[in-house]
Amino acid sequence: DPQLNQNYTFDNFIEGDCNRLARSAGYAVASKPGGTSFNPLMIYGGVGLGKTHLAQAIGNEVKRNMPDKLVIYVSCEKFCQQFVDSLKNNTINDFVNFYQAMDVIIMDDVHNFAGKDKTQDIFFHIFNHLHQSGKQIILTSDKAPKDLAGLEERLLSRFKWGLSADMQVPDLETRMAILKKKMYADGIDLPYEVVEYVANNIDNNVRELEGAMVSLLAQATLNKKEIDLNLAKSMLKNFIKNSHKEISIDYIQKLVCEYFEVPVEMVKSKTRKREIVQARQISMYLAKNHTKTSLKSIGAFFGGRDHSTVIYACQTVEDLIDTDKKFKAYVQDIQKKLKMS
Numbered sequence: 324d325p326q327l328n329q330n331y332t333f334d335n336f337i338e339g340d341c342n343r344l345a346r347s348a349g350y351a352v353a354s355k356p357g358g359t360s361f362n363p364l365m366i367y368g369g370v371g372l373g374k375t376h377l378a379q380a381i382g383n384e385v386k387r388n389m390p391d392k393l394v395i396y397v398s399c400e401k402f403c404q405q406f407v408d409s410l411k412n413n414t415i416n417d418f419v420n421f422y423q424a425m426d427v428i429i430m431d432d433v434h435n436f437a438g439k440d441k442t443q444d445i446f447f448h449i450f451n452h453l454h455q456s457g458k459q460i461i462l463t464s465d466k467a468p469k470d471l472a473g474l475e476e477r478l479l480s481r482f483k484w485g486l487s488a489d490m491q492v493p494d495l496e497t498r499m500a501i502l503k504k505k506m507y508a509d510g511i512d513l514p515y516e517v518v519e520y521v522a523n524n525i526d527n528n529v530r531e532l533e534g535a536m537v538s539l540l541a542q543a544t545l546n547k548k549e550i551d552l553n554l555a556k557s558m559l560k561n562f563i564k565n566s567h568k569e570i571s572i573d574y575i576q577k578l579v580c581e582y583f584e585v586p587v588e589m590v591k592s593k594t595r596k597r598e599i600v601q602a603r604q605i606s607m608y609l610a611k612n613h614t615k616t617s618l619k620s621i622g623a624f625f626g627g628r629d630h631s632t633v634i635y636a637c638q639t640v641e642d643l644i645d646t647d648k649k650f651k652a653y654v655q656d657i658q659k660k661l662k663m664s
């Protein structure tokens with residue numbers, strides 16, 4: 324199956340206290356898709372903690388034991404995009420039928436449904452159909468279902484039906500085991516004290532851990548040098564240092580429009596439709612707070628408006644943040660995405 328990445332298996336997934344429940348639930352589901360009470364299985368946790376790896380491993384394991392099962396892995400973002408395309412091309416039925424024919428659906432990063440009410444509606448129906456037919460649903464998310472903002476209540480309540488299992492940051496021992504396994508798989512040899520040093524100092528998530536190791540190796544190969552502890556220390560300094568990229572107003576606009584599923588042109592237009600006005604005001608607010616662009620230029624950018632409009636927009640957004648919990652969650656969500664870029 325082209326959507327599944329063969330590199331993510333149970334075999335190369337290191338088990339630790341941080342992921343034990345999620346891993347064993349995942350394994351149970353893979354052995355008996357649709358046949359356990361873990362339906363849906365929701366795997367949640369922070370960035371780079373192995374959610375995608377584990378979710379993919381479930382799909383690969385099903386395919387290995389039951390090659391006839393139809394398994395689809397799709398990121399929530401891609402699903403949303405496909406939905407928008409199917410609206411445009413008048414192929415909604417094909418879109419829905421495709422997903423409803425699956426035996427196992429793995430949807431990654433469902434927090435990205437936030438604000439996308441139309442896509443949530445469609446997924447709600449697909450979910451119900453699959454669940455009623457005893458098909459397996461696997462979801463990942465950056466938050467527990469109860470903390471997911473911007474998702475419809477009826478969809479959230481479905482997400483809580485099965486089992487929610489969290490993934491935590493691995494402890495030192497698990498981090499070292501992950502590095503060793505990865506090195507072994509890639510035929511790499513790093514001195515023990517270097518591995519220990521990397522695992523000791525990079526403790527946010529697994530992706531950074533692997534990134535540090537890859538970067539160490541790349542630099543060593545380029546410089547034709549053996550990596551000893553001192554070299555690792557000096558190289559890692561650069562890796563840990565955060566490069567703060569500048570956020571552009573274009574990027575803000577793109578992100579906000581994607582988030583609320585509104586066309587970019589509309590935000591710059593004169594329309595006073597509620598959802599467009601909201602996207603425009605949030606974009607202005609973010610541009611004021613995250614770029615060095617002047618109020619005058621921000622106004623000009625969003626359809627030739629003057630600076631008082633920008634001030635009014637920022638005031639409106641601030642008021643709503645104070646009074647409307649759902650709105651506040653939207654803005655925080657978008658801000659988080661901005662910072663990740």
Ligand code: ADP
Pocket residue numbers: 335336337338342368369370371372373374375376377501529530533
């Ligand atoms: P997430 O989806 O939670 O952001 P990923 O699944 O993309 O995280 O994991 C990031 C990287 O870390 C991947 O390369 C993955 O293979 C690796 N990884 C995470 N957890 C483990 C683990 N327990 N064992 C082995 N590799 C892991």
Ligand code: MG
Pocket residue numbers: 374375376431
């Ligand atoms: Mg992921």
